Amino acid sequence: MSQSVLEVEDLSVTIATPSGPLQAVRNISFDIKRGESVCLVGESGCGKSMTSLAIMGLLPPAAKRSARRLAFAGEDLAGASMKRINQLRGDRMAMIFQEPMTALNPAYTIGDQLIEVHRRHKQQGDRIARERAVYLLEKVGIASAAERLGQYPHQLSGGLRQRVMIAMSLMCEPDLLIADEPTTALDVTIQAQILRLLADLQKEFGVALLLITHDLGVVARVADRVNVMYAGEIVESAAVADLFAKPSHPYTRGLLDCIPIPGKTAPGEELGTIPGTVPSLIGGIQGCAFMSRCPLAQGVCAEGAPLRHTNDTHAYRCIVEAA
Amino acid sequence: MLAFAAKRSALALLVAFAVSIIAFTLLRMSGDIAIAIAGEGARSEDIAMVREAYGLDRPLFVQYAEWLFKTLRGDLGQSIFFKTDVATLIMAKLPTTLMLGLFSIMFALALSIPLGVLAAVYAGSIIDRIALTVAVAGQALPNFFFALCLIIVFSIQLRWLPVSGSGTWKHFVMPTIALGYYVTPPIMRLVRAGMMEVLSSDYVRTARAKGLSPASVIFKHALRNALVPVVALTAVQLGFLLGGSIVIETIFALDGLGYLAYQSITHKDFPITQAVLLLLSATYVFLTLLSDLANAWLDPRIRMA
Amino acid sequence: MVDVASAPKAPPNAALETAAETAAAPLPTGAGATTPPSTLRRMFRHRGLTIGAFLVGTIIFVALFAPLIVPHDPYAQDLTRRLIPPVWYEKGSWAHIFGTDNLGRDYFSRTLYGAQIALLIGFSVMIVSGFIGSALGLIAGYFGGKVDMVVTFFITTRLAMPVVLVALAVVAMIGSSLFVVIAVLGLLKWDRFAVVMRSATMQVRSQEYVSAAQAAGASTWRIVIGEILPNVMPHLIVVATVEAGSAILLEAALSFLGLGVQPPLPSWGLMISEAKNFMFFSFWLIAIPGTALALLVLGVNLLGDGLRDVFAPGGRS
Numbered sequence: 053m054s055q056s057v058l059e060v061e062d063l064s065v066t067i068a069t070p071s072g073p074l075q076a077v078r079n080i081s082f083d084i085k086r087g088e089s090v091c092l093v094g095e096s097g098c099g100k101s102m103t104s105l106a107i108m109g110l111l112p113p114a115a116k117r118s119a120r121r122l123a124f125a126g127e128d129l130a131g132a133s134m135k136r137i138n139q140l141r142g143d144r145m146a147m148i149f150q151e152p153m154t155a156l157n158p159a160y161t162i163g164d165q166l167i168e169v170h171r172r173h174k175q176q177g178d179r180i181a182r183e184r185a186v187y188l189l190e191k192v193g194i195a196s197a198a199e200r201l202g203q204y205p206h207q208l209s210g211g212l213r214q215r216v217m218i219a220m221s222l223m224c225e226p227d228l229l230i231a232d233e234p235t236t237a238l239d240v241t242i243q244a245q246i247l248r249l250l251a252d253l254q255k256e257f258g259v260a261l262l263l264i265t266h267d268l269g270v271v272a273r274v275a276d277r278v279n280v281m282y283a284g285e286i287v288e289s290a291a292v293a294d295l296f297a298k299p300s301h302p303y304t305r306g307l308l309d310c311i312p313i314p315g316k317t318a319p320g321e322e323l324g325t326i327p328g329t330v331p332s333l334i335g336g337i338q339g340c341a342f343m344s345r346c347p348l349a350q351g352v353c354a355e356g357a358p359l360r361h362t363n364d365t366h367a368y369r370c371i372v373e374a375a
Numbered sequence: 376m377l378a379f380a381a382k383r384s385a386l387a388l389l390v391a392f393a394v395s396i397i398a399f400t401l402l403r404m405s406g407d408i409a410i411a412i413a414g415e416g417a418r419s420e421d422i423a424m425v426r427e428a429y430g431l432d433r434p435l436f437v438q439y440a441e442w443l444f445k446t447l448r449g450d451l452g453q454s455i456f457f458k459t460d461v462a463t464l465i466m467a468k469l470p471t472t473l474m475l476g477l478f479s480i481m482f483a484l485a486l487s488i489p490l491g492v493l494a495a496v497y498a499g500s501i502i503d504r505i506a507l508t509v510a511v512a513g514q515a516l517p518n519f520f521f522a523l524c525l526i527i528v529f530s531i532q533l534r535w536l537p538v539s540g541s542g543t544w545k546h547f548v549m550p551t552i553a554l555g556y557y558v559t560p561p562i563m564r565l566v567r568a569g570m571m572e573v574l575s576s577d578y579v580r581t582a583r584a585k586g587l588s589p590a591s592v593i594f595k596h597a598l599r600n601a602l603v604p605v606v607a608l609t610a611v612q613l614g615f616l617l618g619g620s621i622v623i624e625t626i627f628a629l630d631g632l633g634y635l636a637y638q639s640i641t642h643k644d645f646p647i648t649q650a651v652l653l654l655l656s657a658t659y660v661f662l663t664l665l666s667d668l669a670n671a672w673l674d675p676r677i678r679m680a
Numbered sequence: 681m682v683d684v685a686s687a688p689k690a691p692p693n694a695a696l697e698t699a700a701e702t703a704a705a706p707l708p709t710g711a712g713a714t715t716p717p718s719t720l721r722r723m724f725r726h727r728g729l730t731i732g733a734f735l736v737g738t739i740i741f742v743a744l745f746a747p748l749i750v751p752h753d754p755y756a757q758d759l760t761r762r763l764i765p766p767v768w769y770e771k772g773s774w775a776h777i778f779g780t781d782n783l784g785r786d787y788f789s790r791t792l793y794g795a796q797i798a799l800l801i802g803f804s805v806m807i808v809s810g811f812i813g814s815a816l817g818l819i820a821g822y823f824g825g826k827v828d829m830v831v832t833f834f835i836t837t838r839l840a841m842p843v844v845l846v847a848l849a850v851v852a853m854i855g856s857s858l859f860v861v862i863a864v865l866g867l868l869k870w871d872r873f874a875v876v877m878r879s880a881t882m883q884v885r886s887q888e889y890v891s892a893a894q895a896a897g898a899s900t901w902r903i904v905i906g907e908i909l910p911n912v913m914p915h916l917i918v919v920a921t922v923e924a925g926s927a928i929l930l931e932a933a934l935s936f937l938g939l940g941v942q943p944p945l946p947s948w949g950l951m952i953s954e955a956k957n958f959m960f961f962s963f964w965l966i967a968i969p970g971t972a973l974a975l976l977v978l979g980v981n982l983l984g985d986g987l988r989d990v991f992a993p994g995g996r997s
Contacts (some may be wrong), residue, residue, distance in 0.1 A: 110580055134589075141586030149584075155575035158676060159599050169585040204675045221583070386836075393837040402849060511728075511985065515978035517929050519936045520952060520970035523959060531960055618842025622933050636845055637937065639853045648849050656840045663840075 057228045057260040058084040058107065061121035065102045066166075067113045067155070072334045076102040076115070078284040079211055083198055083230065089261040091271045091292075097330060100264045101150075103281075104230045107262075108147050109137050125227060133284035143173035146221035150233040152213035156205035162216055163201030170223045181223075186221035192249060212240040218250065222257065229254070232264045246272055268311055274298065280304050283341035290366040300360075301370040302346045340369070348372045379671055385662040394656040395446075399439050402649055446653065452646035456639065461650045464635065469654075471541055472620055472631035475550055480613045481556035483562055488605075490559075490567025495601075496593060498571055506567070510560035520621070522553035522626045539628035546629065554623045558612040565608055569601030576600075603673045610666030614659035683713035709957025714914050722990045724725055735979025743795035750789035752776075758784035766964050779967055781951070782958055790946040798948045798976055801862060805927035806920050808866025808923050813873025814916060819882025820874070822904060831874065838871050844933065851939045861940050865927055873919055880915040884908050921984030924961050925977040932973055 065077035077099040084090045092100045106117040107129070122130040124145060124342060126224045129137070141147075149155050157165060163185060170181035182201070189197035192215040205213060214234060221229055231250060235243040254261045263274055271278050271292065278295045280288040280303065288301040299305045309324025328345035339354040340346070346353070352370060357369040388541050430441070440552050452463035494506040529549060530538045573579060574597050582596045590606065617632075624633035632651055639647035723729055742749065758780070763970050765772045766779040766787070778787035820831035847864050854860050884890065885908065932949030934940030941947040943954065948969035955965035 108584060110583055138586040138588065141584055143586055148585045149577060149581065151577055157578040157582070157596055157600070158674070168591075170586070172585070172587055172591075206676045217581075229466045340453075390833070390837050390840055393833070394840050397837065397841065398846075401846065401851070405813060511981055512974075512978060515925070515974045515981055517932050517949070517952075517973050517977075519933055519949075519971065520966065523952070523956060523966055526968075527959065527963065615842075619844055621844050621848065622937065624939065637848070640845075640848050640939070643852065648845075652842070652845055652849070655842045655845060657838045659842070 054103075055085055056083045057088075058262070059121055059123040059126075060103075060107065061119060063103065063106060063117065063119040063122060065099065065106050065111065065115055065117050066250050067102075067112075068116075069334065070175075072109050074334045075336065076284055076333060077106065077117075078337070080279075080284075080286045082279050082286060082289060084260050084262055086259055087254075087258045088229070089251070089263065089274055089276045091263045091265060091275035091278045092281060093265055093268060093271050093332070095266055097282040097333075098281040099282050100266075101232055104147065104232045104262065104264050108141060108145065108230060109283075110147070141373040142169045142226075143224045144226050145228040145230065146224070146226040147215045147230040148221050148230065148234050151237050152210050152217055153237070154212060154215055155228070158205055161204055162208070166201070166216070166220050166223060169220060173224045181374065184223060185219070188222055189216070191222075191253065192216070192219045192246075194219075198317055201365045209237055210361050211246065214238060214242075214246055215249070218246075218253065222253065222259070224257060225257065228260045228262065230264070233266070234263075235270070236266070247265055250274065252315070253308060268307060279340075280307075283337065284333055285341060285369070287342065287370075290362075290364075290368075293373070294366045298366070300362055300366065301342075302372075303342050306345075306347075377669075380668055383664055383667050387660045391657050391660050394660070395443065395653055396439065398649060398652045398656065400435065402645055402652075403435060403438070405555070446650075451650040452591060452645050454644055454645040456642040459649075461646045464647065465632065465650055465654065468630060468632045468635045471629060472617060472624070473632055475547060475554065475620055475624070475629065475631060476548055476613055476617045479555035480553040480558070480609060482551050483559045484609065486555075487559045487563035487567055488602075491563045492570055492593065492598065494563070494567045495574060496568030505566075506563065512562050513556055513560045515556070516556075517624060518553055518557050519622050522549065522623060525549045525553055526626075539626075541628070541630040546627070547571050548631050549621050550627045553626075554616055554620060557619075558616060562605060562608060562612065564597065565605050566601060569604060570597060572595045573601045603670060606673060607666040607670045610662045610669070611659075614662045617658055618655050702738065719990060725987070726986045726990055728982045729765070729990065732979045732982025732986055735975055738984055739795050739948065739976050739979065740799060742792055743799050746789075746796060747996050749986075750786070750792050751897060752786035752789045753788040754785060754793045755944050760784065760860040763787050763958065763962050763965075766968075769964075770792060778966055779962075781955065781965060787839025787842040787965070787968060791972055794948040794951060794969060795976070796948040797858070797941060797945060798931075798973070800858075801865075801931045802924040802928040802976075802980070804862045805865045805869060805931075808862065808926040809868075809923060809927075810873050810920050812867070812914070813870030814877045817869065817874040817879075818881050818904060818912075819876040820906065822885055822900075822908065822923070824882070827880075835871055835874050838868070841868075843868050843930070847934060848937065848939050849929070851934065856934075856942055858945070861931055861934060865930055869923060869927060869930070872923060873916075876915050876919045877912060880912040881908055884911045887911075914987070915947070918988040918991065921980050921987065925980035925984070928973070928977055977985050 059162075060083060060088055061081045062079045063081070064075065064079055067074045067076055080099075080103065082090070082092075087327055093105060094100050102111070105111045105115075106119075107122065108127070111117060119130050122128070124140060127140075128138075129206050132140075135198065149195070156162070163182070166185040166188075167178060167181040170176070170184060173177065174181070182275050185201060186197045194200055194212060194215055195345060200208075200216075205216075208216065219235075226228060234250065235246050238246060247270060249262070250263070254274075261274070263270070265271060275292045278288075279286045279299065280289055280295075287300070288295070288304045290298075292299075295304065296308070299308055303326070304323060306326040310326070312323060326345055331341055331344060340349075340357040343349045343353045343358075348370075357371055359369055360373065361367050387432045430438060435647060442452075442666055449462060451465065453459070454461050455676070457464060490509075494503040497503055526538055526549065529536045534547075537543075540546055550651070560642075579592060579597050582592045619639050620631065620633035623629070624631050625637045628634065635647060636651040638644075639651065740795075749795075755871045759847070761780050762782055762783045763774075764776050764780045767774055767777050772779060776788065780789055781787055781790070816831050816834065820828045847868060850864050851860055851862050854864075890903060890907050893907050931940050932952075933949065935949035936953045938953065941950055943950060950967045951969040955962070957971075959966045
């Protein structure tokens, strides 16, 4: 019985575009242990969403994935048959997406969509499925759960729909839940609620969580471990406390500088910026991708950035050793 | 939903009225009916007599009002050529045309939905290309030419089907194909476009993420949403089919409204022409109304608005 | 005949074809993407469009130079040479490449002259109906409100009338001739123009450059001609080609039923009608004009589809 729920080794995703192949994800490796909460953080376009879609086998037709190893609870995913993948999806591994307004089928009731996934995988009959649906809807904080079952998605607000999505993902008691920017499309006030809900449920059900986000604040609240992505690569990987205490990669440091920290940032103090833009991912990237924007860049960075370790669980890619 | 239905129905009624006025006026104005009724070689006194007898000398709107009231009472007048009353004639021929229309649309759906789904699921592949090619070619083929070719192949060479007439179900096979193939491409394209759009939607991605079977994803989740506009289109196409059945029925001498309309036109038999025109228009209006309501019913968002 | 048009909030159920603007898989537009090729280049690359243009172009060429190309007079009858099969049959001869019909007239010559009629009909009806429909659509789309309601009502009413039946009836009354057919079809087939132009105008009208022109005090006329029309042109061209094809088929059907162009004019539809009594043994008599019709309409449709693809925002390859 493997300790790791998810093992990703050298995962790459290449997308065919009219201008050439775009390397959205470049040889990333990470793993997630049982019950652990891991965040994948980075700005738009860094490849974090593509990573989650690649794991679930939901990449768009133009995107191709390759990996040295992609395993769920020890079982190989990369070479698995479509039939096996479909058995795992929704049952052992579940996913919720960024846009709750369009994630539910407008033609069927909430109840129908909740029950169908349970019926498909558990085959315990509709009554049990229905009970579980009501139970989970209440767990995610939806009042009058039984009545809600008969409602259609358009009758619910965005925040409510996302709660339904969370409930739906937990219907079959998965081992891994992937959440791709689950709060980005929601009101700021709702965001905190949903995040707290996710964190609570994760602890209660012991589900491993892979949370994709661009918001370091979210990371601080929810994660056990963090992987920082930039231009398709993981540039730093650490336990969450470590990351905030001792950010080692220049990009991570740059990100943290941009955020005002209550108590630490003086009023009127200028926030940091990271000059420049993300390089094009079409055709390969030579050497360190962050070089063009890095305050510590040296000529030798063009040949690549080696992997360094601060300690057992803290790694980063940089020529420069962090102080 | 009720308010929606009421509004649409009122609009439909208004359109039906407008059509009746236009149909009436058009026919009266495009030729002197009295001459047509009196026949060729009639003397001017005869023509004048006919004019008076049929009330053709009264102002147009009076004639229209009278015709309208009679029509609403079910009295569609007398056929000049067939010498029986129009209503009976029409009721006798109507079932044939209705059956032809229904069979044709069923044929079209049986072809276009599977083709459209296949083309969408395998978008860009050879299957897709074939489907699109067939669609484009189908729209270019004149239906009367196609009908004649069908006759040559199935009646003459293979001797499977009768050439013309309307006695048995066999008489309906070729007319159904000849009429149905033409509406297949637009329906197929709509199914294909709708499916492609829906297959890349977020909720289909959710369905896949739930590990549902491919069949469930395609048919329960995708097709159900993609078909919503197709229902509406189908109803409209049915309306067009009924109008376009004239050519097909005439070629196959299928004894329906279309053939009746053709005969009435060539014999300048106005009462029938008017009645058929009105009936076909009313049917079309009714069908579009039905499709509007079906649309609303199928999409819960409209239904509950 | 079977019309489908796209428009938001159009007359009930004229708004149906979610046009083959099929959704491509969502792709990130990575930094460094090259600019899309120009419209003209896309046109040359689009296979359907080039085939369509080739077909239509060939037929136009043939029609224009028919008097110079044809070996015989298309109206000259020779009862001693009736029903000679085309050259690819055993009994055929090069003197009559497409054979002769039941009155001994050279079929090749008649087919070529038939192209003139088909193109004339297609073009004329397209112009007439295009003018009427576009004007109505522009007005409805630009002014909106009550004007729009009235025009939409017109369109809905016109859609409710079975075109073939009305055309047949009117032609039967007035008397059939080339001119009458063009007039009747032109006055009946404007609906799709109106629907498409209406929705296109509504889209364009909401653009900022129109507000800018209005703010600058430009007259309505100038705005319509200067701002709206150029931007609505692509849609217009696409609809025009499709309607031309539809008009050609409609005239063929009318002539086939005897209520279109009158003999001895070599309308392809009429030729098929005249030949149907002989079609069992002389299949080519209907096959040749039938194929000619199909090829012309196919070419026109491919052209229209191709133009629609090329003009679509972001154009597909």
